[in-house]
Amino acid sequence: MRRPLFVMICALSALTAACDGERTIRITSTHTGDDGPRGVLKIVDALQCPQTIGTLTRKGSARAGGTVCTYTGAKGAEVSLHLVRLDNTSIETVLQAFETRLSREMPLTTARLRAAEASAAAEAAHADADAARADADAARADAAAAADSATVRVPGVHIETRGEDADVRLPGINIESHGDRSSVRIGGINIQSNDGTGTVNIRSGEDRVSIQSHADSTEVRTSTGGDSTRITWILTDPEASEAGWRLVGFEARGPQGGPVVIATIRSRDKERGRVFADARDLVTLNVGR
Known part of the structure; x- marks a missing residue:
């Protein structure tokens, strides 16, 4: 079986383990009855800031007219809860400002990721400039792959490999692997990955x-429709910043038009752990799910 096909099947069947000793990006989705369905988010005039919630303990009282609360957590973690009125500002502008401020807490991490983006863009531009040569190489590769291919067809199953490329179609599952790019469709879930740029995009509705x-x-963004x-x-x-942070981030939630409740997190632990869940609970307490 060709390597790309092996990697894709491995990703499907063993997301919680490493395949053939390689590093993998682990993607986990969980749902419990305590979460319940998403509901209508509340319009908030002032924050609710309990003295304690989970592992977090409030520092002092709410500030700025009840729009900011600060908490500390395990290993010196810091959580700040903000109530932001949008007025005539877009939510994208507001969240970009939070992201920019938090990114400054881990400047080397941000620089590495942005450098990788720039490198990927430069490689893409170079590939476009060499399109004619690439087409010729692809033609030769197709000719070689024709002699190095395999096909399996049985009712409900289609597996085809061509050199380093692979296509797999099973009931409800479609896998395509072409060079650095891979696509997995499982029901209504679509996963696109690109090893060359180190990106994975997942869409469900x-x-x-x-x-x-x-x-x-690693940088992760999630948004709900x-x-x-x-x-x-x-x-x-895993490499701590000068201030000791290994994780920064935010959870933002609010009704259309605002106000929006935003919990910012700074942690010395790379794993999200309890502090992120507790920050999310603070948001839920104020605005709902």
Whole structure:
């Protein structure tokens, strides 16, 4: 079996383990009865800031007219809860400002990821400039692959490999692997990955997850479809920043037009762990799911 096909099947059947000793991006989705369905988000005039919630303990009282609360957590983690009125500002502008401020807490991680983006863009431009040569190489590769291909067809199953490329079609599942690019469709879930740029994009209906990884630095964005704001952004790195942070991020939630409740997280632990869940509970307490 060709390597790309093996990697894709491995990703489907063993997301929680490494295949053939390679590093993998682990994607986990969980749902419990306690979460319940998403509902209509509340319009908030002032924050609810309990003294404690989970592992978090509030520092002082709410500030700025009840629009900011600060918490500390395990290993010196810091969580700030913000109530932001949009007025005439777009939610994208507001969240970009939060992302920019938090990114400054881990400047080397941010620089590595942005450098990887720039490198990928440069490689793409170079590939476009060499399109004619690439077409010729592809023609030769197709000719070689024709002599190095395999096909399996049985009722409900279609597997075809051509050199380093592979197509797999099973009931409800479609896998395509072409060079660095891979596509997996399972029911209404669509996963697109590109090893060359270190990116993975997952879409289920209007819900989206975007992952960019370079070396051990990772940036994750999630957004939930609909008119309301439900957005998560996380930046992680096993190498601590000068201030000791290994994870920064935010959870933002609010009705269309605002106000929006945003919990910012700074942690010395690379894993999201309890502090992120507790910050999310703070948001839920204020605005709902």
